[in-house]
Amino acid sequence: MTLQSEVLSLLAIIPNGKVVTYGQIAKILGRPKASRVVGNILHRNLEPDRFPCYKVVNATGKLSSHYAYGGLTAQAKRLRHDGIIVQGDRVDLKRYQAPSDELANLLDSSINK
DNA sequence: CAATTGACGTAGT
């Protein structure tokens, strides 16, 4: 099982109206130091229609500046569409970041399903 | 197979 497929699986189960950070994903998948890899995976796959990669932000809540198809603006637009308030180029992590344990639980459920 | 490449994170300033 590649880390890549794990990351994509996790993206698919992010609760609507919530966001996650790269490091959070990495930690959940057992690679707490592989935050960069998570970003690389999303960068290389570029499948915005298949996975909600717009729900992924960095540790400060800032949106990815190299997001495909319009960059920050396009990503912010998608986030707002999900009911998430985007101030400038960032979101309020305190309010929108999905708890890691909840994600782990959802991931487990998706595997079981 | 070795080197390169980053949608990043953390600690220090």
Next chain:
DNA sequence: CACTACGCCAATT
């Protein structure tokens, strides 16, 4: 919070 420097590691070349 903004910036810098350095560490990290799977996928790609």
